[in-house]
Amino acid sequence: MIKPFVPQLVYIEPRALEYPLGVQLKKKFEDMGLEIRETTSHNQVRNIPGDNDLQKYRNAKSTLVVGVRKTLNFDSSKPSAEYAIPFATGCMGHCHYCYLQTTMGSKPYIRTYVNVEEILDQAQKYMEERAPQITRFEASCTSDIVGIDHLTHTLKHAIEYFGQSDLGRLRFVTKFHHVDHLLDAKHNGRTRFRFSVNADYVIKYFEPGTSPLDMRIEAAKKVAEAGYPLGFIVAPIYIHEGWQEGYRQLFEKLDAALPQSARDDITFEMIQHRFTKPAKRVIEKNYPKTKLEMNEEERRYKWGRYGIGKYIYSKEEELELRERLESDIDKYFPNAKIEYFT
Ligand code: SF4
Numbered sequence: 001m002i003k004p005f006v007p008q009l010v011y012i013e014p015r016a017l018e019y020p021l022g023v024q025l026k027k028k029f030e031d032m033g034l035e036i037r038e039t040t041s042h043n044q045v046r047n048i049p050g051d052n053d054l055q056k057y058r059n060a061k062s063t064l065v066v067g068v069r070k071t072l073n074f075d076s077s078k079p080s081a082e083y084a085i086p087f088a089t090g091c092m093g094h095c096h097y098c099y100l101q102t103t104m105g106s107k108p109y110i111r112t113y114v115n116v117e118e119i120l121d122q123a124q125k126y127m128e129e130r131a132p133q134i135t136r137f138e139a140s141c142t143s144d145i146v147g148i149d150h151l152t153h154t155l156k157h158a159i160e161y162f163g164q165s166d167l168g169r170l171r172f173v174t175k176f177h178h179v180d181h182l183l184d185a186k187h188n189g190r191t192r193f194r195f196s197v198n199a200d201y202v203i204k205y206f207e208p209g210t211s212p213l214d215m216r217i218e219a220a221k222k223v224a225e226a227g228y229p230l231g232f233i234v235a236p237i238y239i240h241e242g243w244q245e246g247y248r249q250l251f252e253k254l255d256a257a258l259p260q261s262a263r264d265d266i267t268f269e270m271i272q273h274r275f276t277k278p279a280k281r282v283i284e285k286n287y288p289k290t291k292l293e294m295n296e297e298e299r300r301y302k303w304g305r306y307g308i309g310k311y312i313y314s315k316e317e318e319l320e321l322r323e324r325l326e327s328d329i330d331k332y333f334p335n336a337k338i339e340y341f342t
Pocket of ligand 1: 090092093095098099144
């Protein structure tokens, strides 16, 4: 049983206390008896305790910074949504392949933003620009937002905000099962609640610090019963011994657990494993004993943004993965929508 995340150390930026949520969180963390430090700048936060880089990295992942989001320009979030909506950054999970290891660089701590209304006002502007088209916002580009939401309820607030909005849709994905406080949110069917799932092998070896598959599936069932449109991201799809059977068992488990009512509006997104050269270096540093295979010679190189190409599976392997998983999905969930395979 994996317990809901509790930070070991909390930093509060002074400006955060100008917002009701900042004050509320400070009180909450004091009542929980957590160690709280006030900080005047980011640099102080970088002084995370630890004797070496690895320890600092681990400690940072259990440090929560309560701050104010300054940049209100949202990044784009293709292919799953038009925009990334930034409620938090960082994650307490320890997935070996996680791309946050490279994007967060020297600041792997978790940061939650208290100026939620300003962030939502900005979302409203983006929606109006695109009207009458629907605008989708992805809330999990820079963190696993569900994993910290039992503390902040920011996501719950956003779900209810989009529940009232004709032009906006919210979506996010999680590897955590702590969803109970979100079940009674007035979502009006406008939030797609997705779970990240995988073959047992991948979860066992590469996803420490996240909820076990059975608990994610149990949570997905509850979410479906609460009327949310449901989705699954199968990622990273990873070739390992017996992968065909591993992924088949995954779909079989989903099939056995999910209520009939959820199946007509269910989506699947599929992302094959990839890595970049800089990511490989960071992964080997942060998780020196990882079994994650990152052999450039066995992969196909694909040019990427900013000149940093990624290594993906060969054309033949990609096709085999795709055909296999799509046929499993067709078999167990004939009415599901496969949004993309990348
Ligand atoms: Fe990264 Fe998601 Fe794992 Fe967190 S749960 S470490 S965000 S892959």
